[in-house]
Amino acid sequence: MKIIACYSNKGGVGKTATSVNLAYAYAQAGYTVLLCDLDQQGAAGFYFRVKPSKKLTDARFFEDVSRFTKSIRASDFDGLDVLPANLTFRDFDVFLSRMRNKRSRLKKALVAAGSDYDVIILDCPPNFSTLSENVFRAADQIVVPVIPTTLSERSLAQLVAFFDEQKLPKKKLRAFFSMVQRRKTLHLETIEKMRKQYKKRILEAEVPFAADIERMGENRAPVSIFAGRSDASVAYQALFDELEKRGVPNK
Numbered sequence: 001m002k003i004i005a006c007y008s009n010k011g012g013v014g015k016t017a018t019s020v021n022l023a024y025a026y027a028q029a030g031y032t033v034l035l036c037d038l039d040q041q042g043a044a045g046f047y048f049r050v051k052p053s054k055k056l057t058d059a060r061f062f063e064d065v066s067r068f069t070k071s072i073r074a075s076d077f078d079g080l081d082v083l084p085a086n087l088t089f090r091d092f093d094v095f096l097s098r099m100r101n102k103r104s105r106l107k108k109a110l111v112a113a114g115s116d117y118d119v120i121i122l123d124c125p126p127n128f129s130t131l132s133e134n135v136f137r138a139a140d141q142i143v144v145p146v147i148p149t150t151l152s153e154r155s156l157a158q159l160v161a162f163f164d165e166q167k168l169p170k171k172k173l174r175a176f177f178s179m180v181q182r183r184k185t186l187h188l189e190t191i192e193k194m195r196k197q198y199k200k201r202i203l204e205a206e207v208p209f210a211a212d213i214e215r216m217g218e219n220r221a222p223v224s225i226f227a228g229r230s231d232a233s234v235a236y237q238a239l240f241d242e243l244e245k246r247g248v249p250n251k
């Protein structure tokens with residue numbers, strides 16, 4: 001089982017779009033996939049037509065394997081299940097920080113409840129928190145969408161600095177350019193500059209700014225379902241291929 005987190009400390013950069021399309025790509029490739037919607041906004045679940053869990057459970061949710069497992073829902077696609085967002089996630093940080101040995105808390109829960117899956121994808125909310133620290137430690141690969149503009153560039157620099165400070169393994173980081181508009185000079189310049197600076201830390205695959213991705217909201221499906229030959233669909237496939245090729249870094 002491998003854990004892939006879609007994370008950025010910046011909001012609205014394409015984490016959820018990436019989680020949804022990657023989850024589908026992994027399932028299409030024959031893996032069994034669990035997409036965990038760790039963001040209270042519940043967008044990842046929405047795209048897969050899975051309702052957020054209304055049950056008010058307490059913060060021990062993740063400790064209780066049977067409750068965790070019972071909350072998992074099937075999607076419309078073979079091999080792809082979803083853990084919908086839950087109101088409990090409000091207290092998630094409290095739960096994670098209260099525990100001794102908090103570092104392994106999330107990983108332990110995921111391994112216990114999700115061991116039947118080949119791949120677990122985590123759609124994360126945008127911030128630095130106890131949850132994100134747990135995500136950084138639990139994930140094998142951290143996929144970071146970066147819009148090629150100054151503010152996103154700053155966010156990636158902050159993330160890398162955080163990894164340095166906390167002595168977290170930077171080799172897990174897999175940044176990629178998201179919402180790329182090649183007719184914008186700023187985008188092209190930022191891409192060139194950041195590729196020089198970050199080298200292998202940034203994947204080759206780029207996801208363009210595409211109306212088809214925005215239309216996922218109306219269609220409530222991954223982009224390949226309703227726009228199979230689109231640039232967006234091809235781009236997510238390339239992202240999947242590259243992640244597979246790069247593999248999980250050695251521990």
Ligand SMILES: Nc1ncnc2c1ncn2[C@@H]1O[C@H](COP(=O)(O)OP(=O)(O)OP(=O)(O)O)[C@@H](O)[C@H]1O
Nearest residue numbers: 011012013014015016017126179208209210213214
């Ligand atoms: N490549 C893209 N091209 C055009 N629109 C996109 C693209 N990726 C995402 N979007 C749109 O941008 C908005 C934000 O995307 P998304 O929800 O995936 O970002 P996020 O990082 O998960 O945001 P949040 O931080 O709020 O969780 C959505 O309306 C989505 O449809």
Ligand SMILES: [Mg+2]
Nearest residue numbers: 015016039043
């Ligand atoms: Mg999101």
